[in-house]
Amino acid sequence: MADQYGIALLDSAESLTDVSIAIIGSYAVDNEKIRVIEWCERHGKHVMLGKPIVTWRKELDRHTPLLLMT
Secondary structure (H helix, E strand, C coil): CHHHHCCCCCCCCHHHHCCCCCEEEECCCHHHHHHHHHHHHHCCCEEEECCCCCCCHHHHHHHHHHHHCC
16 A cells, blocks of 8 residues: 555665655554654654554553643
């Protein structure tokens, strides 16, 4: 499907630091989404994720500072 829509698939986050890349899309496994969010926040990237972002109430505390920044 990536070929059909001209979307690059990557196996390393290093190439995502390029300044021409502004938005990162990810369908990471639910318990890995926080890592994607935190990485994007550190590198000044917008992020688009599928639902849910958290699966346990305790994870919400980790997300709250990032969600309040928007």
